[in-house]
Amino acid sequence: MNNSIILQANDISKTFRFGKQELAVLKSINLSLPMGSSLSIRGESGCGKTTLLNILARIENADAGTLLWGQRSMDCERKARPDEVAHRANFLGVVYQAYYLVPELSVLENVTLSARISGSLDRSFVERAHDLLKKMGVADKADQIPGKLSGGERQRVAIARALLNQPKVLLADEPTGNLDERTGEDVMSLLLNACSEEGASLILVTHNQAFARATNQQSVLTEGKLNEV
Amino acid sequence: MKIPWPLFLAWKQLFPSRKIVSFFSLLAVVGVALGVNVMIVVVAFMKGFQHKFREDIIDAQGHARAIPLSRTKEWRILQNELLLMPKVSSVTPYLQGPLLVQKKDYHSVPLTIGIDLSRGEPVLPLDEFLENGQMRLEAHDAVDVTPVPASSSLHDDVVFVSQYVANRLGVRPGAILRMGDSKGQQDDALGVSVYEFSVDVPSAEWHLEYLGKQVWALRSPGLGFAREIKPVDGLLIAGPGTPTFATISPFLEPEIGAKSTYQTFRASTIEVFSPAMIEQAQADEMVPPKEVRVGGIFEVPWQGFHAEAMIGSFRMFEDMRTTTGLCDGMFLKFSQDISNNEESLYAFCEELELARSMDWAFVPWFVENAWFFDLLKFEEYLMILIMVPIGLVAAFAIAIALMTTVLRKIREIGLLVAMGGARGAVGAIFCIQGFLIGLLGAVLGCVLALLFIRFRDDIMSFIVVRIAGDEGKVGVAQFYDFYSLYVPYPWESSESASTFITFALFAVFVSTLAGLIPAWRAARMNPADALRNE
Numbered sequence: 006m007n008n009s010i011i012l013q014a015n016d017i018s019k020t021f022r023f024g025k026q027e028l029a030v031l032k033s034i035n036l037s038l039p040m041g042s043s044l045s046i047r048g049e050s051g052c053g054k055t056t057l058l059n060i061l062a063r064i065e066n067a068d069a070g071t072l073l074w075g076q077r078s079m080d081c082e083r084k085a086r087p088d089e090v091a092h093r094a095n096f097l098g099v100v101y102q103a104y105y106l107v108p109e110l111s112v113l114e115n116v117t118l119s120a121r122i123s124g125s126l127d128r129s130f131v132e133r134a135h136d137l138l139k140k141m142g143v144a145d146k147a148d149q150i151p152g153k154l155s156g157g158e159r160q161r162v163a164i165a166r167a168l169l170n171q172p173k174v175l176l177a178d179e180p181t182g183n184l185d186e187r188t189g190e191d192v193m194s195l196l197l198n199a200c201s202e203e204g205a206s207l208i209l210v211t212h213n214q215a216f217a218r219a220t221n222q223q224s225v226l227t228e229g230k231l232n233e234v
Numbered sequence: 235m236k237i238p239w240p241l242f243l244a245w246k247q248l249f250p251s252r253k254i255v256s257f258f259s260l261l262a263v264v265g266v267a268l269g270v271n272v273m274i275v276v277v278a279f280m281k282g283f284q285h286k287f288r289e290d291i292i293d294a295q296g297h298a299r300a301i302p303l304s305r306t307k308e309w310r311i312l313q314n315e316l317l318l319m320p321k322v323s324s325v326t327p328y329l330q331g332p333l334l335v336q337k338k339d340y341h342s343v344p345l346t347i348g349i350d351l352s353r354g355e356p357v358l359p360l361d362e363f364l365e366n367g368q369m370r371l372e373a374h375d376a377v378d379v380t381p382v383p384a385s386s387s388l389h390d391d392v393v394f395v396s397q398y399v400a401n402r403l404g405v406r407p408g409a410i411l412r413m414g415d416s417k418g419q420q421d422d423a424l425g426v427s428v429y430e431f432s433v434d435v436p437s438a439e440w441h442l443e444y445l446g447k448q449v450w451a452l453r454s455p456g457l458g459f460a461r462e463i464k465p466v467d468g469l470l471i472a473g474p475g476t477p478t479f480a481t482i483s484p485f486l487e488p489e490i491g492a493k494s495t496y497q498t499f500r501a502s503t504i505e506v507f508s509p510a511m512i513e514q515a516q517a518d519e520m521v522p523p524k525e526v527r528v529g530g531i532f533e534v535p536w537q538g539f540h541a542e543a544m545i546g547s548f549r550m551f552e553d554m555r556t557t558t559g560l561c562d563g564m565f566l567k568f569s570q571d572i573s574n575n576e577e578s579l580y581a582f583c584e585e586l587e588l589a590r591s592m593d594w595a596f597v598p599w600f601v602e603n604a605w606f607f608d609l610l611k612f613e614e615y616l617m618i619l620i621m622v623p624i625g626l627v628a629a630f631a632i633a634i635a636l637m638t639t640v641l642r643k644i645r646e647i648g649l650l651v652a653m654g655g656a657r658g659a660v661g662a663i664f665c666i667q668g669f670l671i672g673l674l675g676a677v678l679g680c681v682l683a684l685l686f687i688r689f690r691d692d693i694m695s696f697i698v699v700r701i702a703g704d705e706g707k708v709g710v711a712q713f714y715d716f717y718s719l720y721v722p723y724p725w726e727s728s729e730s731a732s733t734f735i736t737f738a739l740f741a742v743f744v745s746t747l748a749g750l751i752p753a754w755r756a757a758r759m760n761p762a763d764a765l766r767n768e
Contacts, residue, residue: 055766064652065762087656094654101765105649107243109250119653121239150252 010073011206012038012061012174017070017081018229019056030056031067032229038174043200043207045217048226054210057226058176061208062097063089075173094123098167098175098205100196102182104159106151106166112138113147116166123170130169137165140202141195157188164196168203175205181213193219240659243650244666247639258639259671262632266675266741267682269628273621273737274683278730279690280614282721287610289720290536291599296326296357296565297573298583299602301595309561312594316564317353321572321582326350326357326565329551334507335395335544336523337403344399344544348551349565351385357565360385360394360532360545367397367533369406376411376497379428383407383530390550392433392529393504398541400531405502407530408435410477413495424494429469429480433501433527440498442470442479446490452476501527508554524554566596576600625744632671633748636664640752647756648764661757668749669742676738683734687721 019031030053038044048054059065060081061072067081074096079089098119106115116134120126138144141161143154151159160180167175180196181189193216200207209220217223223234237245248259255263300316302309309327316322329348334341349356361384370378388394400406410431424444436457443451445462452472453460461472470479477498505523507515514521532545552558567573572582576598583596600607640647650660686693698706724731 056762059762059765062652064648064765065760090651090654090656093652099652101649103645105645105765107246107646107649109243109246109256111251114246114251118239121242122650122653122655122659124236124239126236148252150250 009039010037011040011075012036012208013073014061014081015071015073017057017060017067017072019053019060019065019067029229031060034070034229034231036061036224036231038206038208040173041204041206042222043197043209043220044222044224045209045211045220046224046226046231047211047214047217050212052226053229054226055178057231058099058178058208058210062099062176063093091123094119095170096173098170098172100160100163100167100175100177100180102179104151104156104163104183106159106162108151111148111150112143112154112162115151115162116169119166119170125170134165134169137168137199138162140199141165155188156184157192160184160192161195164192164199168199168205171203172205175200175207177207177209177211179210179212181211181216189213189216238659239655240662241666244663244670247663247667248670258635262635262671263674263678265628265631266672266745267678269621269625270676270679270737270741271682271686273618273625273740274679274734275686276617276621277614277733277737278683278687278721279719280610280617281729281733282719284607284610284614285720286718287536287606288600290534291603291606292567292573293359293362294534294536294539295599295602296324297568297579298566298596298598300564300566300586301597302561302563303593303595305560309564312590313353313564316566316586321569322566323569324355324357324567325353327548327561327563328565329548329555329560329562331551331555331562332509333544333554334509334512335399335403336505336507337405337502340403342399342402342542344396344542345540346393346544346546346551348546348548349388350548351388352548356385357567360388363532363534364394364530366535367531369397369531371409371411373411375414377414378409379412379496380407380409380431381428383431387432387529388545388547389529390547390553391526393506393526393544393546393550394530394532395504395528395545396541396543397531397533399544400528402542403502403504405504405528407528408433408501409499410435411497411499413439413497424488424492425482425486426470426479426494427482428477428496430478431498432474432478433529434475435477435498435500436475437500438498440477440496441493442496443493444488444490448487450479452479501529503527506554508556510556511554524550526550625740629744629748632668632745633751636667636749636752637755639667640664640756644759644764647759648761651759651761652765657757657759660759661753664753664756665746665749668753669746671749672742672745675745676741679741680734680738684723687723690719690721 014034014036017031017034020027020029034057046054046057056065060067063072063079063085066084070081072079072081074092077092085093107118110118113134116138117126117130120130135144135147138147141164143158143161146154146158151162154162177196181192184192197219207220209216211217224231225234247256249255300312313325313327316325327350331346332343333346334343349358364385365382368382370380395405408431410428424442426442438454438456441453445451448464450463450470451460452463452470463470463472465481468481470481477496503525506526507523511521511523526546568579568582572578579598583598586596587594647660651657702709722730724734
């Protein structure tokens with residue numbers, strides 16, 4: 006195994022079953038992500054991009070295949086074990102298209118939520134959360150609730166939240182999908198810069214070719230196969 | 235201190251940041267609080283009524299009754315024995331039975347009790363009953379200053395009658411009114427009160443005048459009575475057949491020549507016939523009835539006491555029966571260590587019974603009135619039976635509300651699992667929410683119940699006056715005696731504390747239970763499916 010590979014997927018397959026109908030969305034997908042690099046995945050809507058991200062994040066099981074998170078090897082057919090779930094909190098950060106901020110929590114509480122869940126929340130995490138919010142340009146919104154923020158601001162907060170635990174890999178699922186072009190560009194620029202500064206590898210699912218081109222590797226998911234561009 | 239994250243999120247969902255409380259939380263907590271309040275208040279008041287009835291019954295018949303199983307003339311020996319026991323505080327022997335009473339053409343057959351007040355404090359608080367029953371006369375130019383009749387005035391030619399009998403026969407005890415001046419103005423220049431008003435004071439007008447140097451004059455021109463009197467121990471006693479006055483203070487001297495006018499009304503006389511007398515009359519024998527004076531009107535708070543009743547002296551009853559040395563029973567009162575606990579009271583009665591070779595039955599008050607308390611208990615259980623489903627309905631409402639929250643927050647639930655949250659911990663958020671709603675609702679419900687108990691009279695008056703006017707308020711006071719109801723606070727009585735704690739715990743338990751279903755639903759949710767949810 007190459008030591009510089011931070012995330013590797015081998016022969017990942019996934020088929021959805023609807024009664025007697027079957028839909029194979031992922032067919033023996035292989036993927037390698039070197040440390041500090043970025044990979045974009047494009048593809049038509051419904052082609053299985055989000056499913057692939059979910060499998061990489063061990064939120065969803067595959068029908069076959071193995072996964073490597075750094076040195077940790079996992080069988081994707083079975084459910085994530087508690088230790089893998091706990092490891093995920095520090096290894097991976099996820100940014101979603103729809104932000105998924107908890108509306109009852111303030112911006113700062115949302116950002117520190119992952120540390121709170123992992124039981125490691127302390128003063129240093131709060132300071133880091135403030136730093137990340139500052140980096141994302143929303144430091145003045147720390148005490149606001151998400152409902153008072155614009156879409157772009159919410160996504161910046163979501164990126165800060167994903168980066169709080171200093172993850173090795175950031176999975177971004179169409180992070181600009183709900184934003185206008187200009188805001189999307191700003192957010193993407195912040196995302197790429199933040200990953201670079203934090204040393205996090207990035208897997209970016211996007212429809213936008215320009216954003217895809219900004220990553221080190223580009224690939225397209227078509228008919229269940231991941232093809233490098 | 236680190237707060238477990240499920241507790242933190244549960245709290246935040248109820249009390250979000252930058253908001254005092256969420257609307258859902260407010261409704262749920264208030265709902266639980268109202269339920270707890272109602273349950274506590276209903277049970278506390280039921281217990282208050284039970285306590286009141288208990289006190290009233292004990293007042294009306296003592297802690298127990300000794301009933302001879304055969305006619306015995308040895309009752310005085312038993313009375314002496316009982317009075318020597320430190321656990322027995324008072325004994326009142328009685329005779330009872332129906333007597334026919336008559337006033338002109340009006341008749342009544344009250345249950346008559348002849349009591350012997352010669353040996354110590356009476357078991358029945360007769361003075362209180364007389365105070366309850368006193369009816370004052372009303373006049374625009376006079377004030378009724380009749381003192382409350384005392385049990386000490388229960389001589390052999392005096393009876394006390396219940397309000398029912400008084401109304402039926404149209405009789406009343408004697409009364410004394412202080413008259414106003416020619417303009418109807420009341421000027422109590424003498425500063426004296428009427429101390430005693432015996433049944434033999436005739437109807438007449440009286441003038442009481444201060445002559446100076448602690449000498450007073452009492453005159454009744456109609457009766458041709460005039461006497462100068464000096465106070466003895468502050469009392470102005472002019473002799474039999476006159477009212478006795480009391481000076482307010484020996485240091486306050488009225489002006490010389492200051493005068494007050496009083497009008498007295500003699501106590502009604504009634505004729506009393508025993509069953510034997512009636513039988514003799516039916517056999518055309520001339521039997522003169524016994525004439526007695528009405529010394530007072532009494533009212534027993536215990537509704538189970540005979541409404542048509544008369545109390546006379548033991549000797550008068552013996553005379554009417556033409557038997558001596560017999561007794562129908564004894565009212566007994568015991569020391570507090572015995573009477574406070576029903577079990578020890580029952581055991582003591584049994585002990586007394588066994589020691590007397592079963593010649594006497596000693597019946598505790600709660601055995602004699604078991605039917606009534608069984609009824610009250612049944613009513614209390616019925617109330618609880620009705621309220622528990624209400625509590626469960628509230629629990630369902632909470633469960634539905636929490637379930638709605640789960641459905642609304644499906645994607646957040648997925649996110650929490652994706653962020654490393656254990657499924658059990660995610661489920662716990664909703665369970666904890668149910669627990670917190672129950673806990674806060676229980677605390678608020680207890681506070682509301684305390685406020686309700688504290689201001690119960692005001693609340694009751696407010697409601698009753700608006701529904702039935704001032705007359706309704708009087709009715710509530712008279713019929714239920716609501717305003718004198720003893721409803722203890724939890725720190726005053728362990729029973730009250732247990733009522734509060736029981737219903738508070740019930741609310742917390744049911745509310746937590748209500749959170750379990752949504753919690754279970756949330757815990758078994760697939761995070762990927764949850765995140766995909768639209």
